[in-house]
Amino acid sequence: MRILIFILALLATPAWALDPETPPNTDVNAPLDALHRAASEADGKTYFDLFTKDAIYIGTDASERWTIAQFRAYAEPYFAQGKGWTYTVRERHFGYADIACKCVVWFDELLDSESYGTSRGTGVLVLQNNEWKIAQYALTFPIPNDLAKGMTSEIKAFEAKTRLEQK
Numbered sequence: 001m002r003i004l005i006f007i008l009a010l011l012a013t014p015a016w017a018l019d020p021e022t023p024p025n026t027d028v029n030a031p032l033d034a035l036h037r038a039a040s041e042a043d044g045k046t047y048f049d050l051f052t053k054d055a056i057y058i059g060t061d062a063s064e065r066w067t068i069a070q071f072r073a074y075a076e077p078y079f080a081q082g083k084g085w086t087y088t089v090r091e092r093h094f095g096y097a098d099i100a101c102k103c104v105v106w107f108d109e110l111l112d113s114e115s116y117g118t119s120r121g122t123g124v125l126v127l128q129n130n131e132w133k134i135a136q137y138a139l140t141f142p143i144p145n146d147l148a149k150g151m152t153s154e155i156k157a158f159e160a161k162t163r164l165e166q167k
Helices: 002-012 026-040 045-051 068-080 145-166
Strands: 050-060 065-067 087-097 104-111 117-128 131-140
Touching: 026 087, 026 104, 026 117, 026 131, 045 068, 045 117, 050 068, 065 068
Parallel strands: 050 131
Antiparallel strands: 050 065, 087 104, 104 117, 117 131
């Protein structure tokens, strides 16, 4: 009897609930794939339409925490010149908030770039009007542990020099 109850419960469970890596909507990859495609094609309209109105974009520099309007003001001049940026997805992972609507997904992705090599994108997607939108995106450069001490020392020295120059 216990086995029958377990099988019935298993059959009644939505497939995405069994695997935290599988998002609740199979189209959840679409906005991220479209984001990278639009950036590569310098298609600003498509690119920024993928974000929520109150989205946050966090760039690689410590000073780069932008509202989507601020990031648009920064990026649009590049897009207008036909200049974009190309990141190719190496791998991507998802998780979702265990709330009734199943409308919040977080992700991380390893990216390859000709300019920068390995990068990492992380963020949050929200379901709005049956469409996944990017609410937050952060781009970082993952530093191998064996290089971290030297790299963070360089960053500290750079920041100290910058602070001195600003005085």
